[in-house]
Amino acid sequence: MHDRASKYDGGTPVAVTVDLVIFTLGRHDLQVLLIERGKEPFEGEMALPGGFVRVGEGLDAAALRELEEETGVDGSVLHLEQLRTFGEPGRDPRNRTFTVAYLALGPDLPAPVAGTDARAARWVPVETALSPSVRLAFDHAEILGQGLDRARAKLEYTTVAAAFCREPFTLAELRHVYEVVWGIPLDPSNFRRKVLKAEGFVEATGESRPLEIGRPAALYRRGPAGLLFPPMPRAGDPGH
Template sequence: MVLTVRENELCALVIRRGIAPYRGRWALPGGFVLPDEDLPDAAVRELSEETRTANVHLEQLGTYGRPGRDPRMRVITVAYLALAADLPAPTAGSDAAEARWSTVDDLVSTPRRLAFDHHEILTDGIERARAKLEYSPLATAFCAPEFTVAELRLVYETVWGVRLDPRNFHRKVAGAEGFLLPTGTTTTRHGGRPAQLFRRGPATILSPPMLRN
């Protein structure tokens, strides 16, 4: 599954199935592993085909193998989670009638909207992203290479679905060792006073963590 932030909303990539089963229903994109592929290679290939980019954070989410989850046969799915900044409009593959970005709020609120057990996979992926924002610099995956603290805060607010105090947030990110590195430049792209630009630092674990509450 692929998550991105578009127009200040957390969105997931979905396709409308053009073939049975669940023809006409929305589903998370995916495909079968080729005979000569390793699982990560298959995930990268599917991601490139669906989003036309490989510059994303990609990690294994989980394994789903409940009997009956696919009416055609016994299918075990190894789900991967991809996270990136504003991605381009998707292009539907050969077995999809349509592809688009949908807000996760819309998808989660209607469990039967997604085919198979993809609602479960989606909710697992959303919670993984939200949790990882607490203790890793994953939020920068949703940002441009250079970003302001306000832009980073907007990512946290969008993914977590909460409002954060700007001063308190600035204090926390500044206090997390190795989280942000100043570029020495500023921007006025959002108007107002010039804002300092940062890029992701070398930290892999945030200390102290950015807790949701």
């Protein structure tokens, strides 16, 4: 039986924050935006960008504001969605804090500019950010891990991979997104067949881009579909 005295009575301070897992593609790897905290707690340690939700402020608005204040990145140009809420007791040494984590995806994002309480901001390879040699503040390693899992899964059943590409793009550039996020090589012919078979995934622009070797590559834009049908399973080559 639960102790009735332990029930929340509205008098204990509780705070709400937002944290953002922001991914972009490097030349050869998936990168996440991290800041160096400029104040306690965890001063000097790396963390995901984020902060407290203000009185009268919505969650989405708070996420966009924190992103702009701490990194100088305009979140309105990103794919942005809620990941989940994290609220384990003790996750923030200041007080009981619940954070609403967001997942953001964008193509070739610029170098961030640190501001407010962030001492520095930079893109870091996800593999490095999740390595034992890097300590992330709060429970941000867990949040980052779940954000990575969500991004990988969404590539299987949605068209969000195109959010990593600047339009117009080639199918080779779209395949590169899958290979980097999933960490596996894909057969070009099979990938092309699957993409063009998926209704509304991409639309041909009717234009092409010259290549150094071979014939010009056809250019595409993102189609109207939000869900992939048929889906692209991650297990092995999605062309099989």
